Amino acid sequence: MRTAVSVELPLLECRGVSKCFGAVQALWDVDFSVSRGEVVALVGDNGAGKSTLVKIISGIYQPDSGGFSFDGQPGTIRNPHDAVARGISTVYQDLALCDNLDAVANLFLGREWTRGVRLSKSQMEKRAVELLDSLQIRLPSVHSPVASLSGGQRQSVAVARAVLSETARVVLLDEPTAALGVSQTKMVLDLVRTLREKGHGVVLISHNLAEVVGVADRIVVLRLGRNAAEFRRGASSSAIVAAITGADVAILAEQSELSPQPLNQGGSGGSLD
Amino acid sequence: MRGSATAVTSGRTAHGVLGLGAVGTLRRRIGQGDVGSLPIVVGLAVIWIFFQTQNSNFLTPRNLTDLLLQMTITATVATGIVLVLLLGEIDLSVGSIVGLSSAIIGVLLVSNHVPLWLAVGVALLVALAIGSAQGAIAAYVGVPTFVVTLAGMLGWLGVQLWVLGTTGSLNVDDPAVTFLFTSYLPPALGWLAAIVVMAAYAGERVNSNRQRQRLGLSIEPWHKLLVRPALVGLVILIPVAVLNTWRGVPVAVVTMLLLVGALHLLLTETTFGRHVFAVGGNAEAARRAGISVARIQITIFAICAVLAAIAGFMSVSRSLGASTQTGSGTLLLEAIAAGVIGGTSLFGGRGSVWSAPLGALVMASLANGLDLTGQPPDIKYVVEMVVLLVAVTIDAMTRRSRARSGR
């Protein structure tokens, strides 16, 4: 009997995705999925293919082969516009915030509400405040430029921006806590949990295994462009590290006896038994 | 779920006691590097008081009227420069565009007997084309704006000289042109304009406050709400009163202020304006948000050039003619200095179009006062350089303290 298997179809599923850049095979036959209310960590060493996969999901690259499905329905992502239309938003490491604008302006950047030619500032502020509240994000003021916010607060604003739209479903976070201190990191991880509670699917790319282990429901390991392993919540860090670096299979097998779940070589949760 | 009142507070906190809250806010803002135009207003007051002690003609209504007329053209050009600075760019060709526009208008009027509206229309269209082209080359070809507009500065000067031909200078005394700098609002109209502006601003504040109340956002109490409109009212009414004791409010100054006001609204109340600030703050972020950075750039450079052309018309009106020297000399540098002195950052993303007339007023006050006290021009240059350096230093320092108060 499997534990915590959702009978719902995943928000986003990739099957057999491959991508070549000239002579370099960045991804080979990779499967990936994320479901509603699930935090999936995507880990792997440098060059494992994580950022390529993220860019394919965001619509920046097109896969050479492989397919997508959304809630079980097959579909494609041809460009970033498609990704956004399907409710997929990405928060990059450099955050892409305008430091001279306040939180409200940043949240609505590029999709401002207007009445005629005029900005509907009050309405935008109200929605911004609602959103930040629902995500339990506390800012000293929505009116000061985001440059004056702490790193964790800025990250929170960037994440909030990703889910501003009612149709946001999958949020990809690229190294969200990389530059943050301990309390700031906690702020961001709490936000990740809040997103999960609200039913979003969160994909977390991170090098920090301690964090990942603490918050992720599933951990997908890529190595040299392929699926190397997949772990469930509670897996040990050393097992994950071994998968990332490609250590001895025996060691992995030994680890897998200790952990409740077997190795998963592909496909999304629910394909065994 | 916490309510919005405690989870997120809007910046306009309403401390119970009037005044203390404001001072606290002000102190916090200065510490955070958000001084705005405060230093320069203080600086202007200092300059005015100083020159008044040196020559008691300085603060007379007559001289103040002269002063406003002397700063109008620079202020108009500086407004365009401010827009470009907000993007984090520069436009070195504005002086030559002023000169070229004045030459086009002068020659078409005097040599070709073209009706005024057509002459001005041609000049504006030429400027629009020039600005758009320069912006497009920078945006699409990737040539730095410094280089594109430097080439423009030289090129349009050449066209100006060609347009003027061998005479090199011409007189224009068509009253339809010269009225701009020789007409004044009747006193009643001056008062009316002041009251209208003040009432409109107050009305807008009240309205937006009421809307916020309806939406459940934090609001400002009545007494705080009307402070700004009252200040603005004073700032308008006092000069109007002073000017009305001489000849009234000059039409040229009203025209310039209307232009600045319109652009202020564009920048602060429209999506386009917000995108300008976004591009100036972080062009890459703006691009990722789907904003067409190229389109913003081209539009801003076009507006800047058109403002320069308007300044060219003003120049014909004020100088009663056009010459090879129109738009040359220190106009470009004074316009840039005016923008920076008035409080717009050279680094992009921060500032206000009101810094243009404010900075131009400072520069013109210096020149005017130094003339009245009979100072040689070398002193004038040194003083202006010092003021500019102080302004740029304040800008850099506040920028650093902004960054520090961040993380």
Next chain:
Amino acid sequence: MVGFLGHRAMKLLGPVLVASFAAACSSGAATPSPAATATVGSAAASASAAPTSGPQVTVSILLPDNTTPRYESQDKPAITAALTKYIPNVKVTSYNALGDGAKQLSQAEEALTNGSKVLIVIPQDSNAAAAIVAAAHKDNVPVIAYTRIINNSPLDYFIGKDTLTIGKQEGQWIVDNTNSGDTIAVVNGSPTDQNAKLYNQGYMGILQPLFTSGERKLGGELWTPNWDPTSAQNEMDQLLTKNADNVQAVIGPNDNMAGGVVASLTGKGLAGKVKVTGLDATVAGLQRIMKGTQGMTVAQDIPTMGDRAGKLASMLVAGQTPPADFFQGTQNNGSANVPTIFVNTIIISKQNIQTVIDLGFVTKDQLCQGIPAGTSPC
């Protein structure tokens, strides 16, 4: 986004660079026009039709800028015509430094390399052009300074207006056209221009004794960087304020700046009531004289100037020493007494405006463009 040089720091450097361009160009009497790259305007050499017989002889004309129209449109043709007339097999090459003194030196060197036998130079920078004289003398090429003298150098010859005398003429005209007790305002030219200082010496030489004795009053004296008419207008505003509009006459001193002065007077309703002097006999200035807003200007006999330059060059090319009576005197340029041909200057006021047409300085059409019919002499 590329930003304007890709470096935020360059934003501060930019205005500094531009400022240094402007500063470098402000030392001339003409408008500063930064000439980092050559654009419209004859930066390159332009040859004229040449030789009939014998080996070609090259003579070069070096002009300082293209913002003062007369250099390209009047002086250059006059000199070229004279050279062609007096030297049968001449090749005339001309250069325009577009306001850049350093560029002018390069152009001089280029002319010498191409075998010029005589250099006729209007220096962009009267002091820096000493280097041009030095370079020319290394090749045994004589230098004729034209309309502006080259200082502190063994300059060979100078053809120009007698700036000091013209200044005196302006001052004298003011005295003749004002009454005892009148107030006179003085707006000087560029403080970095030698000519401006000579004019000032001239008119102040006539006026200062009257100021001292109280016959006339000095309403104030200001110097105008770059000879900028807009600055002149602002300065006039302030001079009027200082004197509560009680000014009876103003020293322009040149036509362009007189335009600014008249604009300021017009704003206060004083145009036509205050006497204004000018210089250069520009069309705009002459028109103001016709309308009565400007009192006088000084016309230079440019055709004769050009002719004298050509004749002098022809003598030098033929290896002759010019006779002593070819010159009217000498002018000291700080290190030498330079043989000088002083060009004729005529004071033009409303009474003798016809003269400029008669002498061919200006055509009737040019003069009368935009003037309502009936204003003499149109």
